[in-house]
Amino acid sequence: MSSTGMSSTGALGQIDIHANPPVPMSRLVQVEARKAMDTRAGRWFAVSILGLVLVVEVIYALVAEDFDKDYSDFLSIAGGVLGYFLPILIIMLVTSEASQRNGLVTFTLEPRRPRVVVAKFVAGLVLAVGVMVMGAVMALLGTLFGIATGGSPEWSVDANLFFNGFVLANVIGVFIGFAIAMLLMNTAAAIVGYFAYSLILPIAVGILAALSSWFEGVAPWIEFNTAQTPLFMGDYQPSGEEWAQIAVSGTIWLIIPLVLGTMRLLRIEFK
Amino acid sequence: MIKVEGLTRKYGAFTAVDDVSFVAEPGRVTGFLGPNGAGKTTTMRVMVGLTPATHGHVTIGGHLYQDIPNPGLHVGVLLDASAQHAGRTGREILTLGAKTMGLPASRVDEMLELVSLSDTEAKRRLRNYSLGMKQRLGIAHALLGDPSVLILDEPANGLDPAGIRWMRGLLKGYAERGGTVLLSSHLLHEVEIIADEMILIGRGKIVAQGSKEALLADADHSTTLVTSLDNDLLGKALEHKGYGVSAAGSGLRVDAAPVDVGRVAADNTIVLTDLRSADGGLEDLFLALTSETQRDVLPEGAQA
Numbered sequence: 001m002s003s004t005g006m007s008s009t010g011a012l013g014q015i016d017i018h019a020n021p022p023v024p025m026s027r028l029v030q031v032e033a034r035k036a037m038d039t040r041a042g043r044w045f046a047v048s049i050l051g052l053v054l055v056v057e058v059i060y061a062l063v064a065e066d067f068d069k070d071y072s073d074f075l076s077i078a079g080g081v082l083g084y085f086l087p088i089l090i091i092m093l094v095t096s097e098a099s100q101r102n103g104l105v106t107f108t109l110e111p112r113r114p115r116v117v118v119a120k121f122v123a124g125l126v127l128a129v130g131v132m133v134m135g136a137v138m139a140l141l142g143t144l145f146g147i148a149t150g151g152s153p154e155w156s157v158d159a160n161l162f163f164n165g166f167v168l169a170n171v172i173g174v175f176i177g178f179a180i181a182m183l184l185m186n187t188a189a190a191i192v193g194y195f196a197y198s199l200i201l202p203i204a205v206g207i208l209a210a211l212s213s214w215f216e217g218v219a220p221w222i223e224f225n226t227a228q229t230p231l232f233m234g235d236y237q238p239s240g241e242e243w244a245q246i247a248v249s250g251t252i253w254l255i256i257p258l259v260l261g262t263m264r265l266l267r268i269e270f271k
Numbered sequence: 272m273i274k275v276e277g278l279t280r281k282y283g284a285f286t287a288v289d290d291v292s293f294v295a296e297p298g299r300v301t302g303f304l305g306p307n308g309a310g311k312t313t314t315m316r317v318m319v320g321l322t323p324a325t326h327g328h329v330t331i332g333g334h335l336y337q338d339i340p341n342p343g344l345h346v347g348v349l350l351d352a353s354a355q356h357a358g359r360t361g362r363e364i365l366t367l368g369a370k371t372m373g374l375p376a377s378r379v380d381e382m383l384e385l386v387s388l389s390d391t392e393a394k395r396r397l398r399n400y401s402l403g404m405k406q407r408l409g410i411a412h413a414l415l416g417d418p419s420v421l422i423l424d425e426p427a428n429g430l431d432p433a434g435i436r437w438m439r440g441l442l443k444g445y446a447e448r449g450g451t452v453l454l455s456s457h458l459l460h461e462v463e464i465i466a467d468e469m470i471l472i473g474r475g476k477i478v479a480q481g482s483k484e485a486l487l488a489d490a491d492h493s494t495t496l497v498t499s500l501d502n503d504l505l506g507k508a509l510e511h512k513g514y515g516v517s518a519a520g521s522g523l524r525v526d527a528a529p530v531d532v533g534r535v536a537a538d539n540t541i542v543l544t545d546l547r548s549a550d551g552g553l554e555d556l557f558l559a560l561t562s563e564t565q566r567d568v569l570p571e572g573a574q575a
Contacts (some may be wrong), residue, residue: 013272015332
């Protein structure tokens with residue numbers, strides 16, 4: 001070994017626990033963010049999401065009516081595409097600890113697991129914000145392309161719509177991905193679970209609601225996707241009842257899985 | 272120093288580790304030896320907080336592992352060299368460790384050099400590594416933080432003979448500088464040549480512990496292999512003394528200690544060309560001590 005080393009051991013092989021501070025949270029977050037991007041899978045997934053956003057924006061610019069080519073239109077499309085794929089980036093960040101087994105090292109270098117959970121979550125949010133910013137840039141490019149194809153866009157964006165439909169919706173998606181990932185701790189299962197939640201569940205609930213008027217009334221209380229819809233409707237302000245529906249369905253699909261998932265991650269034996 | 276006190280780990284009705292206690296001292300290499308599934312890995316996992324103990328506890332340098340801040344700087348751990356993201360390069364794996372511990376990037380280069388992984392190899396992804404290369408990377412990872420305690424699970428697994436010799440030198444030198452080394456193996460010969468102290472474990476229980484000499488002193492040397500210039504005469508003389516004798520290769524197998532056989536030969540002025548204890552030393556001891564925990568029943572008198 002090159003260094004003289006082992007200064008941390010005093011007499012009788014005792015370790016001085018005041019010799020060094022704990023790993024700061026900022027460093028854990030940096031490491032977790034790096035882990036999401038330092039594999040081919042992670043890097044290409046992020047690039048692919050943004051590529052897909054750009055493709056969808058271009059197609060939209062080509063096919064949409066000229067009066068529907070405002071920046072806010074392009075932004076909501078970017079938000080929609082990101083909403084489907086951003087959570088998967090977070091899922092991979094969490095489940096790789098078990099699927100790729102590097103949790104053995106992660107939780108040995110920081111055995112206080114709640115700190116790793118927080119670090120992963122913050123890293124996930126930072127990545128999500130980064131991808132959202134890139135998504136907003138893609139929407140800008142889409143709008144410019146819209147001008148080239150005959151549009152005369154309105155550049156102003158309703159702040160409420162931007163926040164609810166673009167930022168909040170995606171942050172909720174990140175939360176859900178995080179919760180499902182911790183709960184299932186398996187990459188494939190978590191991705192399937194996420195799409196079942198975001199794609200199949202709303203359709204199933206929709207069919208049931210169409211068949212039963214009673215269920216139609218219950219649906220927004222138990223189906224989080226449906227409950228969130230008012231958030232994305234232009235400058236519409238959700239009513240008190242709609243907020244309550246968001247809170248109730250959010251508890252079922254977000255809070256409970258998040259709590260159970262965190263408990264599981266804190267107890268699971270990484271093999 | 273690693274201190275294991277009354278450690279028990281149960282999985283339902285199955286007891287993986289059963290009331291295990293031992294100490295791994297600084298300045299010494301302690302070998303943790305046992306057949307597959309004896310509880311070595313579980314014990315090591317409890318040491319570093321990956322598995323909770325059912326009863327008992329382990330302290331490292333006087334503390335529970337979970338209570339050591341930035342533990343990578345104090346305790347180097349290699350539990351499974353393959354337990355890393357297969358899509359990361361060797362260098363990236365070390366970089367993540369160094370960044371978590373707050374070490375400069377130069378430390379990664381130092382460790383790569385120490386374990387003889389070349390620049391090109393370090394740029395390859397883990398899925399393209401041989402087991403031996405993974406072990407080298409794992410040892411480099413364990414040494415990153417210049418720890419005072421090393422916990423290595425089957426570190427020699429997959430290393431070629433030169434690699435094993437290299438690791439032996441590395442760990443001996445490490446212990447000589449005051450470090451504590453605990454390494455596990457299911458291969459006796461590996462442990463025998465590296466370890467100063469040995470802990471033998473079978474089916475979750477410690478069956479023997481001590482230095483190699485102390486362990487061997489306890490074994491009874493009651494069978495001897497002997498070859499002489501006149502085996503017939505020696506055989507008769509031994510039988511006359513009441514010892515059981517049978518032919519074994521070019522010599523004889525005698526149910527007596529070597530010293531007794533030698534005495535008979537001297538009394539009859541027979542020249543011995545080979546005289547040794549027939550029990551296989553530590554290996555027989557190990558197999559005997561763990562016999563009831565072995566998966567494979569050994570044929571009577573077989574030398575593994």
